[in-house]
Amino acid sequence: MVDIATRVWNHKWKIDPIVRSLIDTDFYKLLMCQSVFRNKPDTQVTFSLINRSKSIRLAELVDEGELREQLDHIRSLSLSRGESTWLRGNTFYGKRQMFTPEFMEWFEQVKLPPYNLEKRDGQYELTFEGSWPEVMLWEIPALAVLMELRSRAVLHQMKRFELQVLYARAMTKLWEKVDQLRPVEGLKLADFGTRRRHSFLWQDWCVQAMTEGLGSNFTGTSNCLIAKNRDLEAIGTNAHELPMVYAALAEDDAALAQAPYDVLSDWHDEHDGNLRIILPDTYGSKGFLDNAPDWLASWTGIRIDSGDPATGAEVAINWWKSRGEDPTQKRVIFSDGLDTAKIIELHNQFKGRVQTSFGWGTLMTNDFRGLTPDDALLPFSLVCKAVKANGRPTVKLSDNPNKAMGPTDQIERYKKVFNVGAQDKQEVVV
Amino acid sequence: MVDIATRVWNHKWKIDPIVRSLIDTDFYKLLMCQSVFRNKPDTQVTFSLINRSKSIRLAELVDEGELREQLDHIRSLSLSRGESTWLRGNTFYGKRQMFTPEFMEWFEQVKLPPYNLEKRDGQYELTFEGSWPEVMLWEIPALAVLMELRSRAVLHQMKRFELQVLYARAMTKLWEKVDQLRPVEGLKLADFGTRRRHSFLWQDWCVQAMTEGLGSNFTGTSNCLIAKNRDLEAIGTNAHELPMVYAALAEDDAALAQAPYDVLSDWHDEHDGNLRIILPDTYGSKGFLDNAPDWLASWTGIRIDSGDPATGAEVAINWWKSRGEDPTQKRVIFSDGLDTAKIIELHNQFKGRVQTSFGWGTLMTNDFRGLTPDDALLPFSLVCKAVKANGRPTVKLSDNPNKAMGPTDQIERYKKVFNVGAQDKQEVVV
Numbered sequence: 001m002v003d004i005a006t007r008v009w010n011h012k013w014k015i016d017p018i019v020r021s022l023i024d025t026d027f028y029k030l031l032m033c034q035s036v037f038r039n040k041p042d043t044q045v046t047f048s049l050i051n052r053s054k055s056i057r058l059a060e061l062v063d064e065g066e067l068r069e070q071l072d073h074i075r076s077l078s079l080s081r082g083e084s085t086w087l088r089g090n091t092f093y094g095k096r097q098m099f100t101p102e103f104m105e106w107f108e109q110v111k112l113p114p115y116n117l118e119k120r121d122g123q124y125e126l127t128f129e130g131s132w133p134e135v136m137l138w139e140i141p142a143l144a145v146l147m148e149l150r151s152r153a154v155l156h157q158m159k160r161f162e163l164q165v166l167y168a169r170a171m172t173k174l175w176e177k178v179d180q181l182r183p184v185e186g187l188k189l190a191d192f193g194t195r196r197r198h199s200f201l202w203q204d205w206c207v208q209a210m211t212e213g214l215g216s217n218f219t220g221t222s223n224c225l226i227a228k229n230r231d232l233e234a235i236g237t238n239a240h241e242l243p244m245v246y247a248a249l250a251e252d253d254a255a256l257a258q259a260p261y262d263v264l265s266d267w268h269d270e271h272d273g274n275l276r277i278i279l280p281d282t283y284g285s286k287g288f289l290d291n292a293p294d295w296l297a298s299w300t301g302i303r304i305d306s307g308d309p310a311t312g313a314e315v316a317i318n319w320w321k322s323r324g325e326d327p328t329q330k331r332v333i334f335s336d337g338l339d340t341a342k343i344i345e346l347h348n349q350f351k352g353r354v355q356t357s358f359g360w361g362t363l364m365t366n367d368f369r370g371l372t373p374d375d376a377l378l379p380f381s382l383v384c385k386a387v388k389a390n391g392r393p394t395v396k397l398s399d400n401p402n403k404a405m406g407p408t409d410q411i412e413r414y415k416k417v418f419n420v421g422a423q424d425k426q427e428v429v430v
Numbered sequence: 431m432v433d434i435a436t437r438v439w440n441h442k443w444k445i446d447p448i449v450r451s452l453i454d455t456d457f458y459k460l461l462m463c464q465s466v467f468r469n470k471p472d473t474q475v476t477f478s479l480i481n482r483s484k485s486i487r488l489a490e491l492v493d494e495g496e497l498r499e500q501l502d503h504i505r506s507l508s509l510s511r512g513e514s515t516w517l518r519g520n521t522f523y524g525k526r527q528m529f530t531p532e533f534m535e536w537f538e539q540v541k542l543p544p545y546n547l548e549k550r551d552g553q554y555e556l557t558f559e560g561s562w563p564e565v566m567l568w569e570i571p572a573l574a575v576l577m578e579l580r581s582r583a584v585l586h587q588m589k590r591f592e593l594q595v596l597y598a599r600a601m602t603k604l605w606e607k608v609d610q611l612r613p614v615e616g617l618k619l620a621d622f623g624t625r626r627r628h629s630f631l632w633q634d635w636c637v638q639a640m641t642e643g644l645g646s647n648f649t650g651t652s653n654c655l656i657a658k659n660r661d662l663e664a665i666g667t668n669a670h671e672l673p674m675v676y677a678a679l680a681e682d683d684a685a686l687a688q689a690p691y692d693v694l695s696d697w698h699d700e701h702d703g704n705l706r707i708i709l710p711d712t713y714g715s716k717g718f719l720d721n722a723p724d725w726l727a728s729w730t731g732i733r734i735d736s737g738d739p740a741t742g743a744e745v746a747i748n749w750w751k752s753r754g755e756d757p758t759q760k761r762v763i764f765s766d767g768l769d770t771a772k773i774i775e776l777h778n779q780f781k782g783r784v785q786t787s788f789g790w791g792t793l794m795t796n797d798f799r800g801l802t803p804d805d806a807l808l809p810f811s812l813v814c815k816a817v818k819a820n821g822r823p824t825v826k827l828s829d830n831p832n833k834a835m836g837p838t839d840q841i842e843r844y845k846k847v848f849n850v851g852a853q854d855k856q857e858v859v860v
Contacts, residue, residue: 001433001435001436001439003431003433003435003436005431005433006431006433009431159642160642161605161638161639161642161643162642164601164639165601165602165605165639167598168597168598168599168601168602168605169598169602169605170598171594171595171598172595172598172599172602175591175595175598175599208591209591209594209595212589212590212591212592213591
């Protein structure tokens with residue numbers, strides 16, 4: 001039977017929306033948003049889209065009108081009653097009422113602020129300006145929109161069975177990854193792939209496949225909408241934007257040196273247990289840990305998001321030991337450019353020495369490498385970052401100089417303040 | 431949107447029918463049926479299912495009740511008005527009214543005769559008795575039912591995403607075959623896979639994929655229902671059952687030696703052009719061709735269905751030359767156990783020497799090798815053959831002694847009459 005109503009409905013779409021909900025975003029975004037809403041609500045920020053893969057000429061692939069339609073659609077969204085109920089009523093990380101009534105009241109009425117869009121040199125310049133708690137909500141949907149419009153542009157060229165076979169191949173490929181990961185005992189793996197997903201529906205499929213294939217070793221997804229729809233744990237803690245903005249707001253070098261710890265001090269007041277995860281690499285992990293206050297050593301874990309991951313984990317283990325902590329009771333979360341071989345290698349390497357978890361991103365939700373003749377769906381490195389706070393530029397160094405961001409003079413200043421020496425360069429694939 | 435009506439409808443099915451139509455069968459079956467209806471309508475025959483792959487214990491895999499339901503369902507089928515219109519109105523092989531009004535009137539009222547079903551040694555003994563034109567219609571649907579019930583028994587054990595990935599892998603595998611065949615210039619390939627298909631829906635998908643992937647190099651399908659639904663050519667001419675039954679009816683050795691030519695003499699009266707295809711291997715190709723009357727050399731082609739295919743084609747070419755015919759104007763149709771590598775090899779080997787076509791069967795519509803952990807969907811060699819005609823046993827020798835059928839004493843008699851010497855054994859995979 002043809003479902004006539006569905007068919008007619010599909011034809012009635014003005015657009016086929018990519019982002020269908022304000023909670024089609026990463027869980028940590030909402031945690032950070034609440035923190036910002038409480039601690040720095042009046043900060044004015046600019047977020048900007050940056051395509052680190054210059055060879056992907058997005059403005060030539062993606063129609064500006066379609067992009068505007070998608071972004072306008074996101075601006076029309078507001079939190080639905082069911083979404084609000086889920087956020088208010090759910091238990092996150094074992095805690096009820098993770099989101100305060102004050103935050104929820106604000107979030108229920110929020111709409112995303114305007115965007116600025118221009119084309120330059122085959123790329124889109126897409127920026128968002130306004131108060132930090134509002135503007136920050138653009139990051140994930142903006143990335144998801146650009147990623148999926150690029151996918152759609154490529155898919156638009158394909159014939160019916162080519163399309164079906166493409167997805168058959170992609171499913172086969174993902175399931176091979178599931179088959180590789182299934183025998184790994186004690187694996188803890190979550191989906192972190194919202195921002196660079198091939199598409200919403202594909203991410204949703206991948207999450208369901210992982211759930212069936214890996215059982216309890218698949219611990220959840222960073223995507224709130226999918227977590228809600230599929231009855232999974234929403235996963236995530238915090239990200240670079242907090243120290244980047246706190247640092248930009250610092251009045252002098254002394255305050256700058258202190259800024260990353262101020263972030264975690266605010267966080268310490270708000271969260272405990274598995275939400276106390278240190279992200280040490282914004283201005284170099286080693287210096288950050290060497291100078292960290294003692295109370296940070298009591299935190300549950302460290303997330304490694306740049307640099308060589310095994311080296312990062314060794315640094316973390318040694319740091320805990322040096323502070324009198326037992327690393328076997330601590331957790332290292334790997335989240336940078338992972339794929340199955342690296343996940344299995346790291347899991348085995350650190351088994352028994354430290355607890356490990358994996359936040360698997362682009363190569364879970366967007367690995368179409370080798371599936372089209374000209375590899376037109378190769379994943380690429382798109383980010384959307386805070387570039388200014390109260391008129392001052394932000395800076396990110398990370399443990400990989402290829403991921404550094406900010407004006408050159410400020411990068412040099414930050415390197416001095418944070419005592420960052422020579423760093424190994426690592427290719428940024430995704 | 432969930433299509434509630436479809437969902438309720440699916441739940442309402444008493445059975446999920448495997449054979450949905452009397453024309454879900456091979457085109458040559460209908461051509462042969464018309465020939466039998468005209469020339470030997472009163473012959474009483476017995477057809478019997480034979481599983482040449484003894485390791486597949488069908489009676490342990492397939493529930494007898496389900497099998498009976500499917501067979502009973504086939505007995506309830508009769509030609510629909512649209513099917514009748516298609517058979518009466520269509521152009522087959524460039525000819526209008528391929529089926530005579532007399533035959534169509536009979537076919538419109540025919541219902542399949544009863545079946546006998548017993549279990550023995552882990553296998554089903556499934557036989558059909560009655561008048562030849564009716565009983566012969568059982569062959570293809572009986573095979574398709576057993577094949578698909580076996581598939582379903584295996585699939586029944588699988589979880590939701592495992593199932594989806596299984597078909598994703600199968601699609602990927604078929605498309606790799608399409609990719610291999612696409613560059614082969616001048617290829618003529620048809621689907622001959624109805625009898626040993628994985629399932630009806632899968633065959634239908636494969637045919638559509640070949641149509642999109644190979645364009646006009648995919649010449650059609652032997653399956654009448656799919657040809658009708660997908661607007662493709664119905665392909666096929668004649669098969670071993672004609673000489674086998676004609677031979678069994680022969681009163682003495684002289685008549686026996688003549689029987690295979692009598693078949694083609696009747697065919698010669700009914701058909702011309704591309705329907706004049708010799709199937710020489712029933713009692714040994716070489717002897718058949720050596721003793722063939724001259725008018726057979728004028729026929730359009732030869733189908734190679736057993737023995738080494740290249741050798742068979744060389745024999746055909748040499749025979750045409752010996753009869754003063756130009757092989758480049760003749761066609762060799764390969765139809766035995768083909769897969770892509772063999773198709774490409776044979777196509778290249780005979781390019782410019784003879785025209786070639788390929789009837790691709792089991793490894794097009796049922797190649798699930800390597801797609802399940804224990805290879806539970808391995809294709810196997812199931813046939814349904816005329817074993818008796820007017821009380822006398824039938825015999826088949828073919829060009830591969832592993833495909834020989836019949837009582838031992840009769841096989842020896844036939845070998846003498848047809849002067850069949852030593853034959854090379856070839857493994858029968860499908």
